[in-house]
Every structure is written in structure tokens, then in C-alpha cells.
Amino acid sequence: MRDRQTELLELLDKSGANLYALLTRLTLREDVAEELMQELFVKLSNSRHFDKAGNRQAYARRAAINLAFDWRRSQKRNPLRLDQVREPASNDSSPLGKLVRTEELDEILNAIGRLNRSSREALVMRYIQEESYDYIAEQLGKTAHHVRALCSRALNRLRDVLGHDQRLSFEKEKHNVKK
């Protein structure tokens, strides 16, 4: 049996960049993604299930997705202090555009965080990591058809969640204007 740390080092070399990119996309913060990357490998190093996992790469990706959404939930409970705010990761160059874009992305990421675990994983892999259905099916241990259905349901749920949130914010705005 090979040493777990060696396997993890190999995994880091092979998938480290992808995992870090995934964490950055899900947190929109490079500094937080770096922290979570370290936490991810510490967790994998101490995890009992890692050795039993058939696909270590998929296991690491699932753990990364869960870590990122756990962080988002903890951020909702404990809002950032001003000194903790860093510039969000975004490809937009103008400051206003960056702000609006970040707001929109936060909104959709929070909505994804409200999906169940399997739908969230399938959606993230399909639409954020842009993996094929076959690859996702292989990684999740499901059929491609099942993954397609999962993604479809996840999108519908996402529309519902976002539509409900937008209606709520619209009502709030209308109430504030009337005041």
C-alpha cells in the first residue's frame, strides 16, 4: 500500500491547478481559495474515506465543492469585516462592471449552494467546470442520462430559487420607494 502523503502529492501535482481554479470560481476570492486548498489537502490527509474512494480525483473535487459552499454559508452567517475584504476574482476590468458582475455571481453561487448535494455537484461539474456528461457520469458513478436529468432538475430549481429571490428583492424595492 502506497503512502497516502505520496498519493496526495501526486494528486496535488496532477489536479492541484484544477482544484484551485474550481475553489476560486466557487468563492470568487483567490486568497480564500488558497486557504481552502490547504484545508482540503489537510482534510484529505486525515480522511478515512480517501483510501476507500475508487476515484481519488473525484473524491477530492467533491470535497473541494463542499468546502467552498461551506465557506459561503459561513460567510452568510459571519459577514466579512472591512479589513478582510479582498478584490474579487473576475475577468471584468471596469470597477463598476466588476462590482455588478460579482454581485450577480454571488447570487447564483448562493442559489447553487441551496441545491442538494448531488444536483450541486453535477451542476458545478457541467456548467462551471464544463465537463462532458460522460465524464461527470464516470466521476459521480452514475449514468450519463441520470447526470443529464440531475443537471436539468438543478437548473429548474436554480431558476425557481433565483426567481423567488428576485421577486422578493423587487417587492422590497417597491416598498422602499413607496415609503
Add this chain to the structure above:
Amino acid sequence: MSKSDENQIEHRLKILSQIEPSSEATGRAIQRARDTLINEKSRQSSGTRIWRTVFKSPIAKLAAAAVLLIAVGYATGRLSAPQPLDMEGLQATLESSLKSSLEPAIRQDLLEEINGRWQSAFAAGCAQLKEELQRQVRRDLTEFAAQTLAASGTLTNQRLMELIQLIEATRWRERQQIEAAFEQIEQEKILLGNGLLAVAAQTNELLSTKQ
């Protein structure tokens, strides 16, 4: 839900998928994770190397399982067994509880015992005391009687002496008086004789004259 909303969601997801961290940040994150893993490895390897060497053979594994079972049994026994006594605490608790529960009874018993002893001692001593008192009284009475007798004897003697003296004095005085009376009688006898002689002389002279 409208088609535009759906497009908006897909557009946002597309933007998310296009976010790429900088190569410096990626390198830094990977290096940090690597350093952490290496530190973890060096920390754990020192502890696990010996065990891995030991547990290579199945006999060692069986022995370890047996030791583990014995340890579990021992721990269960220890846990199910009564806990070691906290002697000081127990002593203090027992002391206080015994003091509170037994002290009045002990005190009562002690008082009763003292009373009994006193009573028995007093009963025994009472007879002795009575006898002693009787002896003392008898002795005192005897002494008093002796003293009284002696005193009365002395007094009687004294009174008798006084009486004797008084009698003697009275007798002497009476004798003196008798003596004085006898002397007076003698003197009166002499005077009578002398008178009688004078009468005789005168009678003779008268007769002589008549004659």
C-alpha cells in the same frame, strides 16, 4: 420562468466557468498545500514507521488484537468496577454523617452510662457512707459522752469541793458561834456565882445582924 431568465443563468454560469486564477496565485496555493502535506508527512512518519514495521507479520497482528481485547476487557472491568475511593472525601463525609447521626445517640448513651455509674456508685457509697457516718456519730457521741462525763465529773468535784468548803465554813462559823456562846455562858456563870456569893455574903451579914 422566461427564456431570458434561463439565458441569464446560463450566462452567469458561463462567466463563472471562465474565471481563471492567476498563475502566481495557483503556484502559491499548490506550494502551500505541498508544504503542509510534507510537514504532515514528517510529523506522522516518525510515529507510524515503527508500527508499520511491527505490524507486517500476521502473528504480530494477532498479538496486537489479543492485547487490544485484553485492554478493552480490562478497561471495561475498570470502568464497571467501583471507582477507587477518595479516602479523604469519604472520611470527611463519613465523619460528618456519623457525627450528625451518632453524636446525639452517643451523647445520650454516655449520659445514661454516667448516670448509671453515678447511681450505682452512689448506692454502694451510700451504705458505706451510712456506716461511716454511724461510726463517726458513735465515735463522736462516745467522745462527747466522755468529755461530758469528764466535764461533769470535774464540775461535780468542783461543786462538791465548794459544798465541802461551804459546809466546813459553816461548821467553823457555827463552832465559833457555839464557842462564843459557851464563853458567854461561862462568863454569865461566873457572874451568877459572883452574884450568888454576894447574895450569900449579904444573907450572912443580914443574919448576923439579926442575930
